[in-house]
Amino acid sequence: MNFYDYLSFVYGAVSTIGVSFIAIIVGIPLGLGLALLRWAKVPLLGKCAYVYVSLVRSCPAVTLIMLIYFGLPQFEISLSPLVAAMISFSITATAFNCEIWRSALLSFDRSQYEAAQAFGMNRWIRFRYVLLPQVWRSSIPGLINEMTLLVKNSPAISVIGLLDITRAAQRIGARTYEPIPPLLVGFAIYIVIVMLLIKLQKHLEVRIRSAQEPL
Amino acid sequence: MNLSDFQIIYDERDSVITGIQTTLSLVLVSGLASVLFGLILTPLFFSKVGWVRGSIEWLCSAMRCSPFLLFVYVIYFGLPSYGINFDKYTSGLVAMIVYHSAYMAIIFRSAWVDIPAEILEAGTAYGFRGATLIRRIIGPLLLMRAIPMVGNQWIQIVKDSAYLGIISVFDITAAFNSIQSIYFNPFVCFIVAGLLYWVFCLLIELIVNLVARYARERIA
């Protein structure tokens, strides 16, 4: 492997991380919104959120990204591969984050929420001061776990020609006819990224646990 | 998008059906096999022998860290260097089973840890031990408690199967990709593919919900 090969790995790592990062940034608040719609059982919208989550959750990353990239131009919406990848990953992240938020909301101790009601807190104050701080903490491990899943799904973006880590490895292998070394380098890079995320998750879990034991 | 696009898909139904069959068989076989191997691996987490515990944990974190596609490449293109040369379907299947067994083992381990200690202790106090304890008390509770997570993992299996198109396994995504690259109707193709995957996952959810309802009042 030469200098350009290593450069392409760096480039691949950047796009892998970048796309996942954007998806998380978009997915966290949107996911929370959907989760609240479902949690509060908002009539029509709650059902829509359910269908959205169910559909997206079952659609493979490769299929979704091909749909967005190749399919949308039919409606005169023409996206660059990078934008298509970001949108497709954000769609997925939103659906998964919705489930994470929702399970945090569902396992939220109802009596505490009622206490907030009984103490005269209106809807917004209940959400802002009682619900969100706790749900946020109990969601962090799930959200980070979701980030690792996004990172691991990032090879899907190579289908539309974006240079991610896997694609970089594959190109080098195709040129040198030695597929294993570049694949192992790619492996190592993923392990580093995911390990860092898992470290972060463990770190946060410990902090949360010490700050908040169940009542 | 218009009717003729659907007509094209209908005309190409042979390859669509082949794709569905491939995905279905991949998902069925690897879904069941990974539960089985997962169950076999789980007690190793609790082994008293350090290196056994160490290696199962190492295996599981390796799987948790590696993207499925990369893992598939290693199995498909890497193993032949060591004289192991599976065809593409077998490679895909082996990759799916190994990868997801590790996940299943992780799922079962956390279900095991979550069983209230008192219930297991009651087993010990009443003279249950070893294989009888696992078979009569831990096993059933473990399975029933893990059902929802196992369902999620099955859905993940369905989704990961789509990557196998990249090593030329002719699954649903590959079938529709092949159609759209000949007839240039990508939108319809991938929408239909997405819906097919949805149906797969709805079926899984249905089954899981039925079992979960049975399990709910039996898991403490």
Next chain:
Amino acid sequence: ASTVDEIKAKGTITVATEDNYRPFEFVQDGVSTGYDNELKALVEKESGIKLEQEIMPWAGILPGVQSGKFDMALSAVMVTDQRRKVFDFTTPTAASQTYFATKADSDIKSGKDLIGKTVGAETGSAFLLELKAYDKKLKDEHGEGVGKIVEYHGYPEAYQDLALGRLDAVVNTDITLRSLMEERPGVFSLGEPVGEPGYKAWAVKKGNEAVLKVVNDAMLKVRESGEMYRLQEKWLGAKNEDMPLDVN
């Protein structure tokens, strides 16, 4: 679609190029290069229009052009009857014939030897269609055809499988296969044609006459001046001077 004047005013056309199709186009040391890329530079110079390039796998190129995402496939697109219905082509950039290749020590020598063998080609490629047609021909003549046809996302994987013995043969254009033989001498060997002689050209969506005209006018000049043949010799190893002017 815009008119010639509009394009000239705007000064750019968007084009899609494959990332791994030696010797026509491929990425070397981070830069897209190859026959088509050098041809592109000449066309840009001649026409004064910039061709803005997206690099992607083959599977995305024709759908992208068809759906209007790009104005043109700046790639060695095989001209086929089916594609003529959906695309318009520039004057051909190269002559091409579909061949099969095998491992060097293979006992497959002629097209007939493919009977019962496993053969690979790229999804959505013209070679795949030619292979299928050839398969049909074999069946008509000999009662049985190719054993199994395997579709690949890209040729690199197919060559790897050929080397590993999972495939008995791969079909592709003679030009690409020759460049493969040069790169990996002793590993593969070139077989016989499995298709009729044909041409490669750049493609636009059918009816996109303005883009076609702008590019084609420039390309014809490049061809007349002999520059194109010089590039063919450099990259493809032969001059295709007797190609027709129009293949649509």
Next chain:
Amino acid sequence: MNASVQHESKTHQAVLRVQGISKSFGDNHVLKDISFDMQKGEVVSLLGPSGCGKSTLLRCINWLEIPDAGHIRLNSERMGYAVNGTKVGDAQLSKMRSKIGMVFQHFALWPHMTVLENVMASPLHVQKRNRKEVEQEARAVLKRVGLEDKINMLPSRLSGGQKQRVGIARALAMKPDILLFDEPTSALDPMLVGEVLEVMRDLAAEGSTMVIVTHEMKFARQVSSRIIFMDSGHIIENRSPEEFFDNPQTDKAKTFLHSVQYK
């Protein structure tokens, strides 16, 4: 109901009036035409077998559960309705609720807030009072329940008895007109019950208006000005503690007293 008749004349002084409250869950008719009044400074113990509707009644009083029929009046203001008789929105309802303090069986403290924050939350965010003043009062209230040294701890670090005292402090900090207690000691270790009852005893002595659901009969007898005994959704006795404990009128009450004093 002779209870409500008995107090009819003093309406203008009643802190709480419960008038004809009914509530069903599906087919389960949990409260059936419940009426009673409470004067300022009264302490009422609400007794009755499990499932007779005690908790539901408390929850109806502060509108956590919306009754199918009947009115709740707090200082002659009707819960859940504006003066002109229309239903009030979330914001207005929240204001009304902040005049009722509630103490829960399982404490229901907010686990992410320290003791002090738990006590300050409602005065600060709901009543929107001045932070400095609120903090001063919160510290005073916590001192009163004997927790001045736990102020910056998280609830998870406290014992059950301490948690419940925070629960009481939290209720007091809103300066409510009435305090509702739903089995405040039944989730506690037997050893910790005393410290909570102590605090409640003090509150009663200082003249707080309180409704207490409890299984501590000895305590109920000592502290209450009146006992209301419920059975399957009805009030069947509403009398002074001495009358009720020494001479229960109904068979149900007799059985009940026997069973809880059995051990």
Next chain:
Amino acid sequence: MNASVQHESKTHQAVLRVQGISKSFGDNHVLKDISFDMQKGEVVSLLGPSGCGKSTLLRCINWLEIPDAGHIRLNSERMGYAVNGTKVGDAQLSKMRSKIGMVFQHFALWPHMTVLENVMASPLHVQKRNRKEVEQEARAVLKRVGLEDKINMLPSRLSGGQKQRVGIARALAMKPDILLFDEPTSALDPMLVGEVLEVMRDLAAEGSTMVIVTHEMKFARQVSSRIIFMDSGHIIENRSPEEFFDNPQTDKAKTFLHSVQYK
């Protein structure tokens, strides 16, 4: 310990002998040289403040917790050790354990088995007795605790009191030599405590040998033949119920009795 001395002479009749048991968790010295004996038919109540080591002692008796020092003898067989003094394996230990019935505070029923299956599990799979015979006995035992009509229900459908009665039936079905109860009623609604105590009272009357950890003082007094009072890992009183309750010798016992009887 005068308690163990006192019974030293009757060793050959003792069902249970606890001899010099010590146990630490890290720095926490939980049991300190505990010794006492139990004769057949005796009912001992184990009292003491929270955290004094009562549960740990019960768990040591059936070897769920392995003591750091001391012996447990059940019918003169030493728990955890073979006759020749070597540690026994899992299989042998299981056999010994199946002679001790244990009832847990939170019931610890196996939630995936019906009531009948819970009761039959150990005789069937551990003692490997004949299924028909086991079922007959299980039905009889369940009748004895008043649950003959709940036989095919899952534990999740039962009330707390019913669950605990299944817990007792499960222990009885093994025909144990001794029954250990760890706060069998403290997870129950006050209304449901009575039905469980009733069953235990009957067992005592029928001559079962039992060790009971409980906070129900009235019950302990009525039912026990002896009270053992523990404090921070020591046995500090070991006397008849009358002596203990009416005339506690130690300050610790006085404080304890005061605090639990306070309410």
